[in-house]
Amino acid sequence: MRRFLALAGAFALAAAVNAQQAPPAAPPAPPAPRAAAPIDLTGSWVSIVNEDWRWRMLTPPKGDYASVPLNGAGRGEADKWTPAMDGRCEAYGAGALMRMPTRVRISWQDDNTLKIETDAGTQTRLLHFNANAPSASERSLQGYSVARWEYAGGPIGGGRGGRGGTPPPLPKFGTLRVVTTNLTGGWLRKNGVPYSENATVTENFDRFKSPSGDEWFVVTTAVNDPKYLQQEFVTSSHFKKEADGSKWSPATCKS
Amino acid sequence: MQIMKTLFFALAVVAFGVRPASAQIDLSGIWAPIMHEDALERVPGPEIGDYAGLPITAEARSRALTWDASLLTIPEHQCQPHPSTYGFRGVGNLRIWVDQDPQTQQMITLHTQIQWMDQHRKIYMDGRPHPADYEPHTWQGFSTGRWEGDTLVVTTTHLKAGWIRRNGLPLSDKATMEDRFIRHGDLLTHISMVSDPYYTSEPVVKTNGFRLALNGRLDPYPCESVVEVPRPKGAVPSHLPGTNDAIQEFAALHNMPAEAAAGGADTALPEFAAKMKTMKIPAKKP
Numbered sequence: 087m088r089r090f091l092a093l094a095g096a097f098a099l100a101a102a103v104n105a106q107q108a109p110p111a112a113p114p115a116p117p118a119p120r121a122a123a124p125i126d127l128t129g130s131w132v133s134i135v136n137e138d139w140r141w142r143m144l145t146p147p148k149g150d151y152a153s154v155p156l157n158g159a160g161r162g163e164a165d166k167w168t169p170a171m172d173g174r175c176e177a178y179g180a181g182a183l184m185r186m187p188t189r190v191r192i193s194w195q196d197d198n199t200l201k202i203e204t205d206a207g208t209q210t211r212l213l214h215f216n217a218n219a220p221s222a223s224e225r226s227l228q229g230y231s232v233a234r235w236e237y238a239g240g241p242i243g244g245g246r247g248g249r250g251g252t253p254p255p256l257p258k259f260g261t262l263r264v265v266t267t268n269l270t271g272g273w274l275r276k277n278g279v280p281y282s283e284n285a286t287v288t289e290n291f292d293r294f295k296s297p298s299g300d301e302w303f304v305v306t307t308a309v310n311d312p313k314y315l316q317q318e319f320v321t322s323s324h325f326k327k328e329a330d331g332s333k334w335s336p337a338t339c340k341s
Numbered sequence: 342m343q344i345m346k347t348l349f350f351a352l353a354v355v356a357f358g359v360r361p362a363s364a365q366i367d368l369s370g371i372w373a374p375i376m377h378e379d380a381l382e383r384v385p386g387p388e389i390g391d392y393a394g395l396p397i398t399a400e401a402r403s404r405a406l407t408w409d410a411s412l413l414t415i416p417e418h419q420c421q422p423h424p425s426t427y428g429f430r431g432v433g434n435l436r437i438w439v440d441q442d443p444q445t446q447q448m449i450t451l452h453t454q455i456q457w458m459d460q461h462r463k464i465y466m467d468g469r470p471h472p473a474d475y476e477p478h479t480w481q482g483f484s485t486g487r488w489e490g491d492t493l494v495v496t497t498t499h500l501k502a503g504w505i506r507r508n509g510l511p512l513s514d515k516a517t518m519e520d521r522f523i524r525h526g527d528l529l530t531h532i533s534m535v536s537d538p539y540y541t542s543e544p545v546v547k548t549n550g551f552r553l554a555l556n557g558r559l560d561p562y563p564c565e566s567v568v569e570v571p572r573p574k575g576a577v578p579s580h581l582p583g584t585n586d587a588i589q590e591f592a593a594l595h596n597m598p599a600e601a602a603a604g605g606a607d608t609a610l611p612e613f614a615a616k617m618k619t620m621k622i623p624a625k626k627p
Contacts, residue, residue, distance in 0.1 A: 124490075135609045136546050137379050139394035143614050144597060153380030187611035206611065238490025259490020261525065290525045294489065296534055296544060297496075297519050304523075304548050306530045320375045322530050322548035335612065 118197035119215035124237050124260030125293040127192045127200070127303060131325040132333070135187050138321075143187055145172045145276040154279050160314030167278025175339035178207030179227040179272025181281045184289070184305045185323050189334055200233060200262075207339040219267050225283060229269035236261040236290075262291035274309065274319065282313035301327035366491040368451070368522055371557030372435040372529050375550040383430050387508040390587030392604030393597070401510055401540035402603060406585040408509025411570070411578035420564035422458030424503030425481045426518050426535045430549055433457035434557050437522075451486055451493070459562045464495050471498050478514050493522040505535070505545055513539045527553040543606045593625040 116122065135142050141150070151164050178186065188206030195201045200213040213233035220230060238259035266287040274281055288310070293303040306322040309315065376383060382391075389410060392402060412418055423431050433456030440450040451464040462481040471483055482500040486493055497518040505512050516537035523530045529551040534544040592602040598620035601608055607616075 133611060134546060135394050135611070136396075137394070137548070139608075140595060140597075143394070143601070143608075143617075144595070153377050155377070187614055189611060238492075259492065261523075263525075290523075290528075290530070292492070292523050292530070294492070294494075294521060294532075297517075297536070298544070302546075304530060304532055306523075306525060306528065306548075306550065308528065320377050320528065320550045320552075322378070322532075322550060324532070324546050324548055333612070 119200075119233070119235065120194050120197040122235060124235055124258060125262065125291075125303075127262060127291060127293060128194065129192060130328045130331040130334070131190045131192065131303065132328055133184075133186070133188055133190075133323060133325050136324075138185075141275055142185060145169075148277055150277060151275070151279045154274055155316045155319055156279065156314060157316045160280055160311075163280040163314060164278050171278060172276060173340045174273075175207060175227060175341050176272045176278070177276045178204070178209050178339050179281075180211060180229050180231065180266045180269060181272050181285055181287050181307075181309050182274045183207070183209055183211070183228075184307060185274075185321055189328070189331075190325065191331060191334065205334050205336045208336045209339075213262075213264050222268060225268050225270045227270055227272060229266040229287070231264050231266040233262060233264045236263050262289075264289040264291070280314050281309055281311045281319075284313050285309055285311035285315075303327075365448070365488055366524050368437045368493060368524060368529070369439055370437060371554045371559065372437065372551035373554040373557055374430075374432065374435065375552055376432075378549050379430065379547075382506065384432060387506050388591055388594075389508050390589075390591035390602055391508060392506070392510060392588070393601050394609045395505060395510065395545055395604045396541050396543040396606035396609060397505065397510060397604045398540055398542055401505070403582065404511045404540075405509040406587065407580050407582065409578035409580055410508075414569045415572070415577065416566035416568060419566040419569070420458065422460045422480050423455075423507075424500055424512065425460065425462050425484070425497055426500065426503060426512060426516065426533065427505075427507070428455050428457075428460045428481075429520070429531050429533060430547060431455060431457050431460075433562075434554060434559055435551055436557075436559050454559060456559045456562055458564060464493075471496075482518070489521075491524065495520050495522075505537075505540065511540055513537050515539065516541075529553070589623045590626065593623040596622055599623055 140146065148167055148169070149165060151161065156164065183204055186204065186206045188204045191203040193201050195212065198215045202211040202213065203209070209228060211228045211231060213231045215233050217232055219232055269283055269285055271281060271283040271285065273279055288308045290306045291303055293301065295301055302324055304322055304324045306320065309319040392405065422428065429435070436454045438452050439448055441448050448466040451466055452461065453464065454461045460481060462484060464484040464486040466486045469485065471485065476499060478499045478501045480501050480503070482497040484495050484497040486495045500514060500516055502514045503512045504510055512535070516535060518533055518535045520531065520533040530548060531551065532546070532548045534546050535541065536544045588599050588602045592599040598617050600620055601613070601617055607613055
């Protein structure tokens with residue numbers, strides 16, 4: 087009996103050691119950005135121009151760069167604008183597109199790419215998750231946008247579900263953070279107030295519901311440009327959700 | 342062994358027991374307003390007759406046209422602070438601090454204070470209800486807050502009659518506001534949605550930014566009214582209905598139709614830009 091107990095104990099010990107040495111189960115792959123979205127920005131939205139009305143709904147006169155922290159080079163560049171240049175596509179670049187009076191359509195192009203289309207200027211922006219900006223030689227009006235979700239209460243993963251436990255549900259709240267580089271440069275206002283090809287545009291998109299039940303998002307946009315700005319230029323623009331895209335009215339810009 | 346157990350328990354309490362709710366974010370500190378939006382309205386002040394883009398009612402427009410800027414010179418008006426519906430777009434640093442229960446670490450009250458005219462607002466975070474309608478109305482109103490994720494959402498009632506824009510656009514004492522504070526690193530985005538059953542047809546939505554100012558400060562703001570302009574007793578600067586053409590003057594000055602300057606919800610929509618091309622622009626006065 088003593089021998090049997092010793093054998094059983096040895097087997098049990100071997101099994102325990104084996105279990106400890108077995109490779110741990112691979113953690114589940116993180117969900118794709120589309121599935122991991124803490125907020126849903128897709129749909130049709132319209133900008134509500136309650137702010138800076140005169141600088142957004144009208145083309146301001148030449149030299150009106152009030153409240154934009156231009157440096158001397160920036161003012162010099164702005165002063166090259168003429169009314170004949172009104173309507174050019176430089177006004178619809180990533181640095182100022184979301185400040186335009188416009189409707190936007192937001193959809194997933196694929197699981198890693200969020201697409202923003204505007205009817206003002208007929209522009210398309212692609213926000214790339216899990217990506218790095220390509221070399222600086224590839225520049226465009228909308229540049230290259232790298233996106234990530236920022237979850238309320240911190241990042242998901244990191245063992246919050248506990249060993250062997252069910253992962254916690256994805257947070258209901260969060261922000262879409264987008265950093266855009268590789269720009270050709272453009273205008274912060276329709277009257278040629280410039281940002282350069284060196285600019286970086288950082289945006290935070292936050293969605294919420296109003297007391298009346300309407301859905302809104304606000305995008306806070308910070309433009310950094312060492313060439314034409316003395317300091318970061320920060321604006322925040324609000325959009326209200328529409329039931330459908332029936333009011334979509336594309337208007338091209340002059341290239 | 343007993344010592345080890347006690348130590349383990351204490352560590353567990355420190356690690357898990359006193360953590361604030363995960364949905365909260367620290368908003369405390371001094372925040373400097375970023376004046377890159379509506380700057381000319383917020384610093385020198387709005388132009389008279391400029392209501393463009395604001396979802397106001399005809400009643401609001403009529404009252405605004407009775408307003409005269411000299412009203413600000415009479416003693417009763419000199420020390421009026423902005424109502425909380427407007428103050429966050431004014432000048433002066435914003436300070437935010439929190440009262441927490443020292444035992445439970447629960448947030449009881451969040452305070453905001455803006456330097457100009459010492460606008461101090463208390464936002465109750467302890468779930469208390471709003472008072473009855475007949476309770477006093479104040480410039481800052483009665484505010485309660487809650488968290489939606491990392492966003493502080495505040496509901497304000499019991500406001501004194503104030504203004505949508507400080508060029509006479511009125512706000513009644515029935516107005517309410519829901520505002521949101523969203524922190525992105527050193528940037529704070531403040532969103533306000535103000536609704537008034539008399540003077541707005543849709544919420545007036547304003548968003549603006551603050552930047553964390555590690556060396557920022559708030560100075561005292563005492564205010565004492567004086568007689569700036571001698572007037573007969575009871576005289577109040579104003580315009581009688583039908584006698585003020587400020588909308589036309591403003592529109593002419595900025596080369597826009599009077600319908601745009603007059604405001605209304607439709608003037609805030611993108612399609613209004615195309616409509617304006619069919620509208621007449623008033624002539625400038627010589």
